[in-house]
Amino acid sequence: MDKKNPLRVPKTEHKRVVIIGGGFAGIQLAKKLANTEVQVVLFDRNNYHTFQPLLYQVATAGLEPDAIAGPLRKLLENSKNIFFRMATVSEIKPDINTVFTNIGNLTYDYLVIACGSKTNFFGDPSKFEGAFPLKQIPQALDLRSHILQNFEEAVLTSDQEDLQKLLNIVIVGGGPTGVELAGALGELKKHVLPKDYPDVDFDNMNIYLVEGMDGLLGGMSDFADKHAQKYLKKFDAKVKLKTFVESFDGEYVTFKGGEKIRTNTLVWAAGVIGNVIPGLPDDCLERNRYKVDHFNKIKGTENVFAIGDIAYMETTDFPKGHPMLAPVAMQQGELLANNLKRLSQDKEPKPFKYTDKGSMATVGRNKAVVDLPKDVHFGGFFAWFVWMFVHLISIVGFRSKLVILTNWIWNYFTYDRGTRLIIRPFKPSQFGKLNKQEQPIK
Amino acid sequence: MDKKNPLRVPKTEHKRVVIIGGGFAGIQLAKKLANTEVQVVLFDRNNYHTFQPLLYQVATAGLEPDAIAGPLRKLLENSKNIFFRMATVSEIKPDINTVFTNIGNLTYDYLVIACGSKTNFFGDPSKFEGAFPLKQIPQALDLRSHILQNFEEAVLTSDQEDLQKLLNIVIVGGGPTGVELAGALGELKKHVLPKDYPDVDFDNMNIYLVEGMDGLLGGMSDFADKHAQKYLKKFDAKVKLKTFVESFDGEYVTFKGGEKIRTNTLVWAAGVIGNVIPGLPDDCLERNRYKVDHFNKIKGTENVFAIGDIAYMETTDFPKGHPMLAPVAMQQGELLANNLKRLSQDKEPKPFKYTDKGSMATVGRNKAVVDLPKDVHFGGFFAWFVWMFVHLISIVGFRSKLVILTNWIWNYFTYDRGTRLIIRPFKPSQFGKLNKQEQPIK
Structure with a gap:
């Protein structure tokens, strides 16, 4: 390992944007910065992006992980200025513009925190x-x-x-x-x-x-x-x-x-709680989210941004911050990409304004509820169809769309769930003792 | 738990056939005994059947597990006389016609050992x-x-x-x-x-x-x-x-x-070695496989059979036993089902004769080799096509066929592998220390 450059990110004369987190916000930002005049380094602890809205279908044997997980390197393919590093970020030191990870440290010109949220057991x-x-x-x-x-x-x-x-x-x-x-x-x-x-x-x-x-x-x-x-x-x-x-x-x-x-x-x-990284002063935080201005810049910093669930932005429409939802994250990621480009051209950045396209939830076969802006609400079969369509077009990557559609059609017409497999080799048996096949596999 | 009948297998006036292992041999036997005049109890340590010939495609990010694993309960659906129990069999006591498992004991009229083989590190x-x-x-x-x-x-x-x-x-x-x-x-x-x-x-x-x-x-x-x-x-x-x-x-x-x-x-x-279960005398064994007669009955026993990889049967065609292959296992499973039926009708059982339909192997894209009986051999693109066709029709369950075909078409035309996901939460990091996300998940 190269001690001076353990991450082996090439030196660059361009600005370096470091993004922590390959969720909806981070991915959107990275993709919009593909093949531009900045160097982008994306950190994630996994090598894949997770489409969280359908996680429950993995849990209920409707889908395998490949349907909702997109390999990050695949999503960022053909972007010569983007470098992915699988790592866990442990600390930020804004005074020396450096992030610390389990594989080494890296300096940045702009840092974007997009770590999303984690489960919150009411604090205990x-x-x-x-x-x-x-x-x-x-x-x-x-x-x-x-x-x-x-x-x-x-x-x-x-x-x-x-x-x-x-x-x-x-x-x-x-x-x-x-x-x-x-x-x-x-x-x-x-x-x-x-x-x-x-x-x-x-x-x-x-x-x-x-x-x-x-x-x-x-x-x-x-x-x-x-x-x-x-x-x-x-x-x-x-x-x-x-x-x-x-x-x-x-x-x-x-x-x-x-x-x-x-x-x-x-x-x-x-409920969830912001996945905060140690290193920024406590007064940057509001209920475990980073307080940001209308350009997603964290208050009190010069070059550190937060987008998505982890960002707390007060606006007239959302005086208590935006809901922690994928569309907010994606829109903030896209806007920040554009604002970073504007900055490099000495143009004024644009403030964030959330465009609410509605929200929806499905409740089993043939049933869903949909809220659209302007108090339009509907439910039942048509809502269920809209729910499926919106989720299919939202998921990243054509392969995932294909896999999900195939599975949904199969599950719908056969009343079957093909992935009801118990694959859990490391968990002690429910039956009181450790089974042989449940021991760590060599 | 009912102490007298921990496995909750119903009492029956019919003969009880206990099958250990839901591989190619065990599944074939169980399916052929579906809705007949015997009670069948199938044990497997997993709740799914594994199509082992394509395991390597899971290892190389070409397929997800659902493509090659079929839930055993699904495969045996609508068979009122078949009872599946997920369990590890620890011992057989042929003198009292009983199998011992981690969830309790069960008596049998006929026992069929179909445990297949396991990895053999040259004994050490x-x-x-x-x-x-x-x-x-x-x-x-x-x-x-x-x-x-x-x-x-x-x-x-x-x-x-x-x-x-x-x-x-x-x-x-x-x-x-x-x-x-x-x-x-x-x-x-x-x-x-x-x-x-x-x-x-x-x-x-x-x-x-x-x-x-x-x-x-x-x-x-x-x-x-x-x-x-x-x-x-x-x-x-x-x-x-x-x-x-x-x-x-x-x-x-x-x-x-x-x-x-x-x-x-x-x-x-x-190379592999028979997955022998303790309990039968050592002279039943030949190089870790059960010595069976031409009807797959283990030598020295009255009502204990072995089929598939675990069975060692000498015939004139195969004086050193049959190759440990899926077709042998399936043919033995099918024949044993028929022989058990014949036994119940006081008819003579039929001896096993392996019908070799050929063997094949693929070597990456567009290339394979096929051996057919009577010294017919061919390779190249056509062999590759035959390889795919034979594997597709061999795999159990229409859903698996569909999933595999879709993935193969995708992989072929895109030069992509959609499942290149690192999902390995319990393994210590390669980078020297345990990452947070790599700790056991609660």
Whole structure:
């Protein structure tokens, strides 16, 4: 390893833009800077971009990872000025314009923090050990294996209490992820799993969707909330509103007030927190997001930007910051690319203005809700079709579109889920002892 | 859990056939016994059947696991007399007609051992720690991640010695798996990886295929051997014949005679050994396979059978036992199903006779070799087409056929490999310390 240049990023006479994070914001920025007069270095801890809105379909055996993960090097192919480095950034030192990573340090002219968000267990993860977050592909695969293993064990279980532990699934958080996951699990319960497990009485399978507010799909319309609840009822999903979880120990989830539900499956879809990197002063932060001006520059810095979930920008439309959504991230990434180009031409940058094209959520087969701007709301089959279309065109890369479309058509017409595979070699067996095949593989 | 009947297999007045292993032999037998007058209980440690001939394509980022893994419950759907139990069998006690598993014990009327084979490191795995076997899906995924991680690290590496460690790949074993893997890696080297890693000099990437005999594709014709070698040369693969490996320490592979190659990637495709289960007397065994008569009954037992790789049957055509191949396994599974039916009707069972329909191997894009019975051999593009066709029709399940065909068409025309994802959350980083995302996921 070259001690002076451990990252082996070529020296350049152009400005160097370092981007941390290959999510929606980072990728959009990098692509818009492809083949321009700056050098771009993109860091991500994974070698792929994750299309998070469909993670729940990986968790419910509808898709394999390749459908929603795009290799970053592929996405940035043919961009001679972009250098990808797979690394974890540990610290930023803005006074010396340097980022520190597990593979070495690098100086920058402009730094763009696009690390997104991570699961937030209400500040105390120790109270929720054994809960399943759903932010990354390995987590989705782990949940898929866990659910299927529960059914394999349910076949062997006669004790009613033990059975409920295996067959109850509690989802915390009634936002789009929670609602869509509940719908997908409802479909598994209704159409897929009973064929696999004829010995299991599926009346015993309960899907709970728990939300602290008094409605689902917080950022969306009352129409969306009501229809989502109606659709979820068709799948027997049990919606518990104004309910707060207190703790989860792998056997019981305990709610505020003392009520308990027996389960070993608690899926956490209840909010996220900014994935902040050490190094900037604390007064840059507002509830774990970087306070940025209208050009996404972090307040108090000269050349450090934040885009996407991690950015907190107050505007007249959004006095408490923008929602942590993919469209915001993509629009900020695109605008910042243009503003960086303007800067290099000594032009004035343009302020960010979020164009809300609407929001939507699907609730199982044939059902979805869509909110468009100007109070246009609709649901049902047409909304479901719009949902599919929008997700298909949004996903990066033609191959992913093709894989997803093929899988969706297959799943729709066969009522099948082809990826119900338990691939979890490192996890101790549910059956009490470590199986041979579950030991680390050499 | 019901102590008396922990497996919750219903009591039956019919004969109970217990099958250990859901590979080619076990699945064929189970399917042919579907909806007949016996009760079938199938054990497998995984909940899926693995189409092993294409494992190497998972390892080389050409396919995701769902393409080659079929959920066993799906394959056996609508068979009311078949019960699948995901379990590891630890012992057989033939004197009390009982199998012991990690989830409980079960008695049988007929026992069929179809456990296949496992990787054999020439009897001493401690000499080959860090080698990559290629018999199971998690192993293939692990190899895929390892190879891609090596290239991510190669980007950072200037020292020539360190670089060779990352860019040399040594495959031990010149059978079909080794040859096909070498061809697939050759394609990655030639068509796919250079686009991803423009900074890496691919002249430094060496693919070694090491074989102890004086030719490749041992069971096949001289024609096949010569042509495979010719095709491999086009991909710059280096074939080393009459060469034996001595040891591998994760840094160097050492050959008999003392020669060493620097590499951290040794793929083991050099032979397998029967996956024997404790409990039968040692004189049932011949080189770790169960000695069976012409009806696949294990010698010295009354009601215990072995089929597939694990069965050692001497016939006039095969005085040293049959080759460990999928077609043998499937034909034995089918015949045993018919013989069990005949037994129940007090008819004479029929002896096994292997119908060899030929063998084949592909060597990268557009190239393959095919041996047919009666000394018909051909190679090149047409052979490659036959190879694809035969593999497509052989794989179980229409969904897998569809997924594989789609991927092959995509890979062929785009020179792309969509699944080049590093998904390996539990493995310590190559970069010396454990990354945060590489810690076990909660």
